[in-house]
Amino acid sequence: MLLVVTYSQAARTSLRNVCRTHAASIVRRLGRAALLEETEHGAFLALRLRQKHPDAVQLERTEPLNEFQDVPEAVREAASAYEDRANDTTPYAAFAVGSPHPSPSTLKNREL
Amino acid sequence: MSLYEHVRVLAPGLSLSRRDVLVAAARSLGVETSVDAELRTLRTELDAVPASVPSRTAARRRVAETATTLEVKREHVATLRGRMQADDGGNVDAAYRDAIRTLSEAETEHAAAREALADARDQAQSAFDARDRRLHLEDRLGNARRTARRELISAIRPRVDDAVADAPGSEVDDFARADAVSAAFAVVRVGRIQRPIVVACGRFPDRDTAERWLKTPVYRIPPRG
Numbered sequence: 001m002l003l004v005v006t007y008s009q010a011a012r013t014s015l016r017n018v019c020r021t022h023a024a025s026i027v028r029r030l031g032r033a034a035l036l037e038e039t040e041h042g043a044f045l046a047l048r049l050r051q052k053h054p055d056a057v058q059l060e061r062t063e064p065l066n067e068f069q070d071v072p073e074a075v076r077e078a079a080s081a082y083e084d085r086a087n088d089t090t091p092y093a094a095f096a097v098g099s100p101h102p103s104p105s106t107l108k109n110r111e112l
Numbered sequence: 113m114s115l116y117e118h119v120r121v122l123a124p125g126l127s128l129s130r131r132d133v134l135v136a137a138a139r140s141l142g143v144e145t146s147v148d149a150e151l152r153t154l155r156t157e158l159d160a161v162p163a164s165v166p167s168r169t170a171a172r173r174r175v176a177e178t179a180t181t182l183e184v185k186r187e188h189v190a191t192l193r194g195r196m197q198a199d200d201g202g203n204v205d206a207a208y209r210d211a212i213r214t215l216s217e218a219e220t221e222h223a224a225a226r227e228a229l230a231d232a233r234d235q236a237q238s239a240f241d242a243r244d245r246r247l248h249l250e251d252r253l254g255n256a257r258r259t260a261r262r263e264l265i266s267a268i269r270p271r272v273d274d275a276v277a278d279a280p281g282s283e284v285d286d287f288a289r290a291d292a293v294s295a296a297f298a299v300v301r302v303g304r305i306q307r308p309i310v311v312a313c314g315r316f317p318d319r320d321t322a323e324r325w326l327k328t329p330v331y332r333i334p335p336r337g
Contacts, residue, residue: 007240007243007244007246008246055164056243
Protein backbone atom coordinates (compact mmCIF):
# COMPACT_ATOMS: atom_id res chain seq x y z
CA MET A 1 0.00 0.00 0.00
CA LEU A 2 1.03 3.61 -0.31
CA LEU A 3 1.43 5.57 2.90
CA VAL A 4 0.86 9.31 2.75
CA VAL A 5 1.85 11.36 5.81
CA THR A 6 1.13 15.07 5.94
CA TYR A 7 3.05 17.67 7.93
CA SER A 8 1.05 20.89 7.62
CA GLN A 9 -2.53 21.99 8.13
CA ALA A 10 -2.87 22.74 4.41
CA ALA A 11 -1.54 19.34 3.37
CA ARG A 12 -3.77 17.64 5.92
CA THR A 13 -6.79 19.44 4.47
CA SER A 14 -5.82 18.38 0.94
CA LEU A 15 -5.46 14.79 2.11
CA ARG A 16 -8.86 14.92 3.79
CA ASN A 17 -10.41 16.19 0.56
CA VAL A 18 -8.71 13.50 -1.50
CA CYS A 19 -9.92 10.82 0.91
CA ARG A 20 -13.45 12.15 0.76
CA THR A 21 -13.50 12.40 -3.04
CA HIS A 22 -11.71 9.15 -3.88
CA ALA A 23 -12.85 6.77 -1.17
CA ALA A 24 -12.45 3.78 -3.50
CA SER A 25 -8.67 4.33 -3.69
CA ILE A 26 -8.25 4.85 0.06
CA VAL A 27 -7.59 1.80 2.18
CA ARG A 28 -7.60 3.64 5.52
CA ARG A 29 -7.50 7.20 6.70
CA LEU A 30 -5.54 7.75 9.92
CA GLY A 31 -5.87 11.39 10.92
CA ARG A 32 -3.14 13.22 9.06
CA ALA A 33 -1.99 10.09 7.27
CA ALA A 34 -3.65 7.63 4.93
CA LEU A 35 -3.02 4.29 3.30
CA LEU A 36 -3.83 4.30 -0.41
CA GLU A 37 -4.51 1.38 -2.69
CA GLU A 38 -1.47 0.17 -4.55
CA THR A 39 -2.88 1.07 -7.94
CA GLU A 40 -1.84 3.65 -10.47
CA HIS A 41 -4.70 5.76 -9.23
CA GLY A 42 -3.43 5.50 -5.66
CA ALA A 43 0.00 6.60 -6.87
CA PHE A 44 -1.56 9.39 -8.91
CA LEU A 45 -3.33 10.76 -5.83
CA ALA A 46 -0.19 10.44 -3.69
CA LEU A 47 2.00 12.20 -6.24
CA ARG A 48 -0.52 14.98 -6.67
CA LEU A 49 -0.42 15.62 -2.93
CA ARG A 50 3.36 15.75 -2.88
CA GLN A 51 3.41 18.00 -5.93
CA LYS A 52 1.02 20.38 -4.19
CA HIS A 53 2.81 20.33 -0.81
CA PRO A 54 6.43 19.35 -1.52
CA ASP A 55 7.61 20.27 1.98
CA ALA A 56 4.76 18.67 3.86
CA VAL A 57 4.03 15.30 2.29
CA GLN A 58 5.96 12.10 2.87
CA LEU A 59 5.28 9.05 0.70
CA GLU A 60 6.22 5.51 1.58
CA ARG A 61 5.38 2.15 0.15
CA THR A 62 4.34 -0.43 2.72
CA GLU A 63 4.12 -4.19 2.57
CA PRO A 64 2.52 -6.69 4.92
CA LEU A 65 4.85 -8.16 7.54
CA ASN A 66 5.24 -11.91 7.49
CA GLU A 67 6.92 -12.63 10.79
CA PHE A 68 7.81 -16.17 9.68
CA GLN A 69 9.85 -14.76 6.80
CA ASP A 70 11.02 -11.43 8.12
CA VAL A 71 11.42 -11.75 11.88
CA PRO A 72 13.87 -14.07 13.67
CA GLU A 73 12.35 -16.76 15.84
CA ALA A 74 13.88 -15.31 19.01
CA VAL A 75 11.96 -12.08 18.51
CA ARG A 76 8.68 -13.86 17.79
CA GLU A 77 9.09 -16.00 20.90
CA ALA A 78 10.01 -13.03 23.04
CA ALA A 79 6.88 -11.19 21.91
CA SER A 80 4.51 -14.04 22.63
CA ALA A 81 6.20 -14.99 25.91
CA TYR A 82 6.04 -11.38 27.13
CA GLU A 83 2.36 -10.99 26.24
CA ASP A 84 1.68 -14.23 28.18
CA ARG A 85 3.61 -13.02 31.24
CA ALA A 86 2.23 -13.72 34.68
CA ASN A 87 2.65 -10.21 36.05
CA ASP A 88 1.14 -7.44 33.96
CA THR A 89 3.27 -4.73 35.48
CA THR A 90 6.68 -6.26 34.66
CA PRO A 91 8.46 -4.14 32.07
CA TYR A 92 10.03 -6.08 29.21
CA ALA A 93 13.57 -5.08 30.25
CA ALA A 94 13.06 -6.81 33.61
CA PHE A 95 11.25 -9.74 32.02
CA ALA A 96 14.18 -10.40 29.67
CA VAL A 97 16.79 -10.59 32.45
CA GLY A 98 17.65 -14.21 33.21
CA SER A 99 15.36 -15.42 30.45
CA PRO A 100 16.34 -16.79 27.03
CA HIS A 101 14.85 -13.63 25.46
CA PRO A 102 16.92 -10.79 24.01
CA SER A 103 17.25 -7.51 25.93
CA PRO A 104 15.64 -4.34 24.57
CA SER A 105 19.05 -2.91 23.63
CA THR A 106 19.95 -6.08 21.71
CA LEU A 107 16.67 -5.81 19.84
CA LYS A 108 17.29 -2.16 19.08
CA ASN A 109 20.74 -2.82 17.68
CA ARG A 110 19.73 -5.54 15.26
CA GLU A 111 18.38 -4.61 11.86
CA LEU A 112 15.44 -6.63 10.68
CA MET B 113 -10.81 42.39 12.88
CA SER B 114 -11.24 45.23 15.34
CA LEU B 115 -14.59 46.15 16.83
CA TYR B 116 -14.51 49.40 14.82
CA GLU B 117 -14.17 47.50 11.56
CA HIS B 118 -17.21 45.39 12.43
CA VAL B 119 -19.50 48.30 13.26
CA ARG B 120 -18.17 51.43 11.59
CA VAL B 121 -21.38 51.97 9.62
CA LEU B 122 -24.66 51.23 11.36
CA ALA B 123 -27.47 51.24 8.86
CA PRO B 124 -30.43 49.06 8.00
CA GLY B 125 -29.35 45.94 6.14
CA LEU B 126 -26.17 45.73 8.23
CA SER B 127 -24.67 42.27 8.23
CA LEU B 128 -23.03 41.28 11.48
CA SER B 129 -20.95 38.26 12.29
CA ARG B 130 -22.37 37.76 15.76
CA ARG B 131 -19.70 35.69 17.49
CA ASP B 132 -16.86 37.60 15.86
CA VAL B 133 -18.25 40.94 16.94
CA LEU B 134 -18.67 39.75 20.54
CA VAL B 135 -15.06 38.60 20.56
CA ALA B 136 -13.96 41.95 19.11
CA ALA B 137 -15.98 43.85 21.74
CA ALA B 138 -14.41 41.82 24.55
CA ARG B 139 -10.96 42.40 23.09
CA SER B 140 -11.59 46.14 22.85
CA LEU B 141 -12.06 46.10 26.63
CA GLY B 142 -8.91 44.10 27.18
CA VAL B 143 -10.78 41.12 28.67
CA GLU B 144 -8.25 38.47 29.62
CA THR B 145 -8.60 34.72 29.16
CA SER B 146 -7.04 31.70 30.79
CA VAL B 147 -5.06 30.94 27.63
CA ASP B 148 -3.49 34.35 26.92
CA ALA B 149 -0.03 33.29 28.09
CA GLU B 150 -0.25 30.06 26.12
CA LEU B 151 -1.33 31.94 23.01
CA ARG B 152 1.66 34.28 23.30
CA THR B 153 4.10 31.40 23.76
CA LEU B 154 2.65 29.42 20.87
CA ARG B 155 2.71 32.42 18.54
CA THR B 156 6.35 33.10 19.41
CA GLU B 157 7.29 29.48 18.79
CA LEU B 158 5.44 29.46 15.48
CA ASP B 159 7.13 32.69 14.36
CA ALA B 160 10.25 30.75 13.42
CA VAL B 161 10.21 29.74 9.77
CA PRO B 162 10.53 25.94 9.46
CA ALA B 163 13.57 24.55 7.65
CA SER B 164 12.73 23.50 4.11
CA VAL B 165 12.65 19.80 3.37
CA PRO B 166 15.45 18.87 0.95
CA SER B 167 14.07 17.49 -2.30
CA ARG B 168 14.69 13.79 -2.84
CA THR B 169 13.42 13.85 -6.42
CA ALA B 170 16.82 13.97 -8.13
CA ALA B 171 18.17 11.27 -5.83
CA ARG B 172 15.19 9.00 -6.50
CA ARG B 173 15.53 9.46 -10.25
CA ARG B 174 19.27 8.66 -10.03
CA VAL B 175 18.54 5.40 -8.17
CA ALA B 176 15.99 4.36 -10.79
CA GLU B 177 18.29 5.25 -13.68
CA THR B 178 21.33 3.50 -12.28
CA ALA B 179 19.18 0.43 -11.54
CA THR B 180 18.08 0.27 -15.17
CA THR B 181 21.66 0.66 -16.39
CA LEU B 182 22.80 -2.03 -13.99
CA GLU B 183 20.17 -4.44 -15.28
CA VAL B 184 21.21 -3.81 -18.90
CA LYS B 185 24.87 -4.42 -18.07
CA ARG B 186 24.03 -7.62 -16.21
CA GLU B 187 22.10 -8.96 -19.17
CA HIS B 188 24.96 -8.04 -21.48
CA VAL B 189 27.44 -9.95 -19.34
CA ALA B 190 25.10 -12.96 -19.23
CA THR B 191 24.72 -12.91 -23.01
CA LEU B 192 28.48 -12.77 -23.57
CA ARG B 193 29.02 -15.54 -21.06
CA GLY B 194 26.58 -17.70 -22.96
CA ARG B 195 28.29 -16.93 -26.25
CA MET B 196 31.72 -17.71 -24.78
CA GLN B 197 30.53 -21.08 -23.57
CA ALA B 198 29.09 -21.76 -27.03
CA ASP B 199 32.12 -20.96 -29.11
CA ASP B 200 34.95 -21.49 -26.69
CA GLY B 201 36.11 -17.90 -25.99
CA GLY B 202 38.40 -16.36 -28.56
CA ASN B 203 37.02 -13.05 -29.84
CA VAL B 204 34.35 -12.83 -27.20
CA ASP B 205 36.91 -12.90 -24.40
CA ALA B 206 37.98 -9.24 -24.68
CA ALA B 207 34.39 -8.03 -25.02
CA TYR B 208 33.47 -10.09 -21.93
CA ARG B 209 36.23 -8.57 -19.85
CA ASP B 210 35.09 -5.14 -21.00
CA ALA B 211 31.50 -5.93 -20.10
CA ILE B 212 32.53 -7.14 -16.65
CA ARG B 213 34.37 -3.88 -16.07
CA THR B 214 31.39 -1.68 -17.04
CA LEU B 215 29.09 -3.88 -14.97
CA SER B 216 31.27 -3.27 -11.96
CA GLU B 217 31.17 0.48 -12.65
CA ALA B 218 27.40 0.38 -12.92
CA GLU B 219 27.21 -1.47 -9.60
CA THR B 220 29.33 1.18 -7.94
CA GLU B 221 27.21 3.97 -9.35
CA HIS B 222 24.00 2.33 -8.27
CA ALA B 223 25.32 1.76 -4.77
CA ALA B 224 26.40 5.40 -4.57
CA ALA B 225 22.98 6.58 -5.78
CA ARG B 226 21.22 4.45 -3.17
CA GLU B 227 23.46 5.81 -0.45
CA ALA B 228 22.81 9.38 -1.56
CA LEU B 229 19.08 8.75 -1.50
CA ALA B 230 19.28 7.24 1.97
CA ASP B 231 21.18 10.35 3.17
CA ALA B 232 18.62 12.66 1.56
CA ARG B 233 15.81 10.69 3.22
CA ASP B 234 17.52 11.01 6.60
CA GLN B 235 17.80 14.77 6.17
CA ALA B 236 14.20 15.02 5.04
CA GLN B 237 13.17 13.00 8.09
CA SER B 238 14.68 15.55 10.48
CA ALA B 239 12.97 18.35 8.57
CA PHE B 240 9.70 16.41 8.83
CA ASP B 241 10.30 15.96 12.58
CA ALA B 242 10.48 19.75 12.92
CA ARG B 243 7.31 20.13 10.88
CA ASP B 244 5.62 17.48 12.97
CA ARG B 245 6.29 19.50 16.12
CA ARG B 246 5.09 22.61 14.33
CA LEU B 247 1.84 20.98 13.30
CA HIS B 248 1.19 20.03 16.93
CA LEU B 249 1.84 23.65 17.94
CA GLU B 250 -0.55 24.88 15.25
CA ASP B 251 -3.23 22.53 16.49
CA ARG B 252 -2.67 23.68 20.06
CA LEU B 253 -2.88 27.27 18.86
CA GLY B 254 -6.19 26.51 17.16
CA ASN B 255 -7.55 24.96 20.37
CA ALA B 256 -6.30 27.82 22.52
CA ARG B 257 -7.90 30.34 20.14
CA ARG B 258 -11.24 28.58 20.36
CA THR B 259 -10.99 28.52 24.15
CA ALA B 260 -10.13 32.21 24.19
CA ARG B 261 -13.11 33.05 21.97
CA ARG B 262 -15.47 31.05 24.18
CA GLU B 263 -14.20 32.79 27.29
CA LEU B 264 -14.33 36.26 25.73
CA ILE B 265 -17.87 35.70 24.56
CA SER B 266 -19.14 34.42 27.89
CA ALA B 267 -17.36 37.26 29.70
CA ILE B 268 -19.11 39.95 27.67
CA ARG B 269 -22.40 38.36 26.72
CA PRO B 270 -24.43 39.37 29.85
CA ARG B 271 -23.52 43.06 29.44
CA VAL B 272 -24.34 42.92 25.73
CA ASP B 273 -27.70 41.25 26.42
CA ASP B 274 -28.54 44.05 28.88
CA ALA B 275 -27.60 46.65 26.28
CA VAL B 276 -29.73 44.90 23.66
CA ALA B 277 -32.70 45.17 26.02
CA ASP B 278 -32.07 48.95 26.35
CA ALA B 279 -31.29 49.66 22.70
CA PRO B 280 -33.71 52.04 20.96
CA GLY B 281 -35.95 50.13 18.59
CA SER B 282 -35.02 46.75 20.06
CA GLU B 283 -37.81 44.40 21.03
CA VAL B 284 -35.79 41.59 22.63
CA ASP B 285 -33.26 41.21 25.43
CA ASP B 286 -31.09 38.60 23.79
CA PHE B 287 -28.13 39.44 21.53
CA ALA B 288 -28.64 36.31 19.44
CA ARG B 289 -32.26 37.15 18.63
CA ALA B 290 -31.83 40.92 18.25
CA ASP B 291 -32.02 42.57 14.83
CA ALA B 292 -28.59 43.39 13.40
CA VAL B 293 -28.74 47.13 14.12
CA SER B 294 -29.79 46.65 17.76
CA ALA B 295 -27.11 43.98 18.17
CA ALA B 296 -24.52 46.37 16.75
CA PHE B 297 -25.71 49.20 19.03
CA ALA B 298 -25.27 46.91 22.00
CA VAL B 299 -21.70 45.89 21.22
CA VAL B 300 -20.76 49.49 20.48
CA ARG B 301 -22.19 50.61 23.83
CA VAL B 302 -20.42 47.85 25.75
CA GLY B 303 -17.15 47.84 23.79
CA ARG B 304 -14.55 50.56 23.46
CA ILE B 305 -14.20 52.40 20.14
CA GLN B 306 -11.87 55.38 19.63
CA ARG B 307 -12.84 56.51 16.12
CA PRO B 308 -16.25 57.90 15.21
CA ILE B 309 -18.70 55.50 13.65
CA VAL B 310 -21.46 56.35 11.20
CA VAL B 311 -25.05 55.93 12.37
CA ALA B 312 -27.57 56.04 9.53
CA CYS B 313 -30.71 54.41 10.77
CA GLY B 314 -32.98 56.99 12.31
CA ARG B 315 -33.28 55.29 15.69
CA PHE B 316 -31.71 58.22 17.52
CA PRO B 317 -33.34 61.65 17.25
CA ASP B 318 -29.98 63.45 17.07
CA ARG B 319 -26.25 63.00 17.28
CA ASP B 320 -25.93 63.85 20.99
CA THR B 321 -28.46 61.21 21.97
CA ALA B 322 -26.67 58.68 19.80
CA GLU B 323 -23.28 59.50 21.31
CA ARG B 324 -24.64 59.38 24.84
CA TRP B 325 -26.25 56.02 24.38
CA LEU B 326 -23.52 54.43 22.28
CA LYS B 327 -20.78 55.98 24.47
CA THR B 328 -18.70 56.64 21.40
CA PRO B 329 -18.22 59.51 18.90
CA VAL B 330 -20.75 59.35 16.07
CA TYR B 331 -21.44 60.85 12.66
CA ARG B 332 -25.18 60.83 12.28
CA ILE B 333 -26.72 60.66 8.84
CA PRO B 334 -30.45 61.40 9.08
CA PRO B 335 -32.68 58.93 7.32
CA ARG B 336 -33.96 60.02 3.94
CA GLY B 337 -37.52 61.10 3.32
